[in-house]
Amino acid sequence: MPVHTPVIHTTIRHILERPHFQEAVVIGDEASLNRTVTWVHIIEVTKLDELLNGNELVLTTGVGWYENEELSLSFLKQLIHNNVSGLCIELGTYTPSLPASMIEYARNHHFPLILFHEKVRYIDITQDLHSLFIHQHYQMVKELEDLSSSFNHILLNGKGIEEILYEFHRRTKIHVCYLPIQGDSYFYPALSLAEQEKRVKEWVEHKTWHQQSLHTSRPIMVLTHYFADLIAYKDGLAFSEFDELAFDRCATAIAQEVMRTTYMEERRRQQEERWMHDWINNENNQEEVSSELQQLQKGTFHSMAVALISKNHLLPSHKNREGLFIQKSMLARSVFEERGVTLLATSMPHAYVFILLYPGSLQASIFRERLYSGYQSLVKEDQRGTFPFFEHLVFGKTVKAAGDVPISYQTAKETEKVKSRVPSLALPFYENLHLFRTVLKMEEEGDLEDFIDEHLGELLRFDEDRQGQLIQTLKVYLQCFGSKQDAAKELYVVRQTLYHRLDKISELMGDDLFSSPKRLSIELALHAYEYQAGTM
Numbered sequence: 001m002p003v004h005t006p007v008i009h010t011t012i013r014h015i016l017e018r019p020h021f022q023e024a025v026v027i028g029d030e031a032s033l034n035r036t037v038t039w040v041h042i043i044e045v046t047k048l049d050e051l052l053n054g055n056e057l058v059l060t061t062g063v064g065w066y067e068n069e070e071l072s073l074s075f076l077k078q079l080i081h082n083n084v085s086g087l088c089i090e091l092g093t094y095t096p097s098l099p100a101s102m103i104e105y106a107r108n109h110h111f112p113l114i115l116f117h118e119k120v121r122y123i124d125i126t127q128d129l130h131s132l133f134i135h136q137h138y139q140m141v142k143e144l145e146d147l148s149s150s151f152n153h154i155l156l157n158g159k160g161i162e163e164i165l166y167e168f169h170r171r172t173k174i175h176v177c178y179l180p181i182q183g184d185s186y187f188y189p190a191l192s193l194a195e196q197e198k199r200v201k202e203w204v205e206h207k208t209w210h211q212q213s214l215h216t217s218r219p220i221m222v223l224t225h226y227f228a229d230l231i232a233y234k235d236g237l238a239f240s241e242f243d244e245l246a247f248d249r250c251a252t253a254i255a256q257e258v259m260r261t262t263y264m265e266e267r268r269r270q271q272e273e274r275w276m277h278d279w280i281n282n283e284n285n286q287e288e289v290s291s292e293l294q295q296l297q298k299g300t301f302h303s304m305a306v307a308l309i310s311k312n313h314l315l316p317s318h319k320n321r322e323g324l325f326i327q328k329s330m331l332a333r334s335v336f337e338e339r340g341v342t343l344l345a346t347s348m349p350h351a352y353v354f355i356l357l358y359p360g361s362l363q364a365s366i367f368r369e370r371l372y373s374g375y376q377s378l379v380k381e382d383q384r385g386t387f388p389f390f391e392h393l394v395f396g397k398t399v400k401a402a403g404d405v406p407i408s409y410q411t412a413k414e415t416e417k418v419k420s421r422v423p424s425l426a427l428p429f430y431e432n433l434h435l436f437r438t439v440l441k442m443e444e445e446g447d448l449e450d451f452i453d454e455h456l457g458e459l460l461r462f463d464e465d466r467q468g469q470l471i472q473t474l475k476v477y478l479q480c481f482g483s484k485q486d487a488a489k490e491l492y493v494v495r496q497t498l499y500h501r502l503d504k505i506s507e508l509m510g511d512d513l514f515s516s517p518k519r520l521s522i523e524l525a526l527h528a529y530e531y532q533a534g535t536m
Contacts, residue, residue, distance in 0.1 A: 009036045009243075010036065010133070011033065011034050012033045012057070015129065019128070020120065020128060023116070023117070024088070024115060025117065028107070028111070028112035032111055035085040035111075036085060037055060037085045037086065037129075038055040038241070039053070039055065039057070039133060040056060040130065042126065044064050046065050048079070052084060054083035056084050056085060057088065058084050058086070058087050059088045059125060060089055061094045062089055066095035069101060073101050073102055077105070079111075085112075086112040088125075089113065090116045091115055091117050092118070092119065093119060098113065140245075143171070143242065143246075147171050147246055147249055150171075151164060151167065151249060155253060155260070160261075161178055161254060164253050164254055164257060165178060172242075172243055174233070175234060177229075177230070178220075178228060178229075179204075187199075203231065214235065215231055215232060215233035216232050216239055216247065217231045217232070218251035220251060220255050221255060222262060223259075228254075230247075230251045232247050263326060266330050266333070266345075267326050273345075275288065275289075275292055276353070279355075279402075279406075280306065280348070281406065281409075289403075296357070301357040301358060302400065303358040303360075303364055303398055304398070304399050304402065304405055305355075305367075305371060305395055305408050306353060306412045307353070307394065307412060308352060308393070308396075308409075308413070308416060309351060309390075309392045310350065310416055310420070311351055313388075313392040324389075325345075328390070329352075332374075335377050335378055336356060336370075339374055342357040343355070343356055344357070353409070358370070364400075372427060372429070375390070375393060375427070379391050392419075393428070394412055394419050394429075395415060395429040396415060397412075398431065412430065414440055415433060416428075418436045418440065418531065421534050435527040438524060439524070442528065448532060452528050454525075455524075455525035456526070458508040462504070468504075469501070470508075472491070473498070473502070477498075477505075478513075478522070484498055484502075
C-alpha cells in the first residue's frame with residue numbers, strides 16, 4: 001500500500017525557502033516561523049478595519065507610517081489583532097529602519113518581521129505565493145477525495161472502526177481516539193492501558209485533555225442521537241485546514257460505520273427475540289422468560305409495560321417497513337436507555353411491539369414518568385422527519401411481574417383502539433384512559449348507543465335540527481366545574497350566549513346536572529359520544 005504524503009499547511013518557514021526570500025532577513029523565533037500562511041496581501045493603509053481574514057502574509061513599504069513611531073506600532077498591533085501571520089517590509093525606499101518598540105512588540109508576541117534590504121517586486125512575490133496556495137488547495141481537494149474513497153472502501157468491506165482510524169492516522173500523521181458512550185474506546189496509535197484509562201476519565205469528566213493542548217473533537221451522531229466522541233490530537237503545528245476537513249470525513253465515516261453496525265445488531269437482536277411473541281401471547285413458561293431476562297440484566301425488573309404501533313398507520317408507500325422499524329427501534333432504544341429503561345422490540349403480524357423494562361425498585365409512577373418523557377422525546381423526533389411514526393405509539397398497563405406482560409399487551413391494544421377513535425388523546429397510556437375504559441366495556445356488551453341516547457339524546461337531536469352547540473357547551477361547562485366565566489372564555493362566546501345555551505340544556509335535561517350520580521353518567525355519556533363520533 002503506497003504511503004501518502006499529507007497536504008501540509010504553508011508556514012513562514014516554508015515561505016522563506018521560496019526564491020524571492022533568499023536575501024530576506026527575519027526577526028523572529030521558532031514559534032513565529034511556524035505560523036500558518038493561507039494568503040498574501042499588500043497593504044499600505046494604516047487603518048485595517050475588516051480588510052483581513054487572518055493567516056495572511058502582509059507586504060508593505062511602510063509609506064503610510066514610517067515617520068511616526070506611534071503609528072507604526074499601532075499598525076503592527078492591528079496586524080497581530082487580526083491574526084496576520086507575518087509582515088514583510090521593504091527597507092530603504094520609504095522606511096530606512098524599524099523603531100525599536102515595533103521590533104520588541106513583535107518579539108514579545110512571536111510575530112515574524114521579514115525585512116528586505118534591497119528593492120523587491122511585490123507583484124512577483126504575490127504571483128508566486130498565490131500560485132503556491134492554489135496548487136496546494138488543488139492538492140488538498142484531491143487528497144480529500146482520495147481519503148473519502150478509502151473510507152468508502154473500508155465501509156463497503158465492513159472492516160470496522162479501527163481500520164478507519166488507522167487510515168486517518170496514516171494519511172495525516174495525527175493521533176486519534178474513538179470514545180463511545182458504551183463499549184470499548186480505541187486509540188490509534190495505541191497507548192498503554194493506564195494512559196488510555198487516564199485520558200478516558202479526564203475526557204468524560206471535563207470534555208478536554210488538559211495536558212494535550214492541540215486537540216479537537218467531533219460528536220458522533222446517529223439518528224440525531226449522540227453515540228460517541230471522536231478526538232484528534234497532535235504535537236507541534238496547529239491543525240491545518242486539511243487536517244480539519246480530513247477529520248470531518250473521518251467522523252462521517254465513523255458515524256456511517258456506527259449506523260451500519262447498530263442497524264445490523266438491532267436486526268440480529270429482533271431475529272433472536274422471537275421468544276417475545278410467545279411471551280406476549282402467554283404461550284411460554286415462566287422459566288424460559290426468566291432465563292431470557294437474566295441475560296439482559298443481572299437482577300430483577302420491577303416494572304414493565306408494552307407499547308405498540310399498529311401497522312395500519314403506515315402508508316402503503318412505505319415498502320421497506322421492516323427496515324424502517326429497525327431504524328426507529330434503534331432511536332427508541334437510545335431514548336429510553338438514556339432514562340434507565342431497557343427496550344425490547346419485535347414485529348408482530350399487525351403491529352410493531354416494544355416491551356419496556358425498568359430494573360429500579362422505585363414506585364410505578366416514576367417508571368411512568370420516564371415513559372412519558374421518552375414518548376414525548378420520540379414525538380419531537382417525528383416532527384423533524386418526513387412522516388409520523390411515534391405519534392401512533394400507545395402504551396399498555398404498567399405491570400410488576402413478567403407473567404402479566406400479556407395483560408399489558410392486551411391493554412395496549414385497547415389504548416390503540418381508543419387513540420384511533422379519539423385522536424385528541426394527549427398521553428396515550430392505558431392508565432390515562434379513565435372513563436374510556438368503561439366505554440370500551442360498554443361497547444363490548446352492546447350498550448353504548450342506548451346509553452348515549454338515554455343521557456344525551458335530547459341535546460343531540462336539538463343540535464342536529466337547529467345546528468346548535470349544546471353538546472360542546474355541556475362538555476366545556478362540566479370541565480370548568482360550573483364556572484360560567486371560564487366556560488364562556490373557553491367557548492369564545494359572550495356570557496349572555498352561554499346563559500341562553502345553559503337554560504336550554506336545563507330545559508332538556510333538568511336542573512340537577514351537578515348531582516353526583518347524574519353528573520357521572522353525563523360525563524360517561526360524553527366520553528362515549530366522543531369515542532363513537534371521533535370528535536366532540
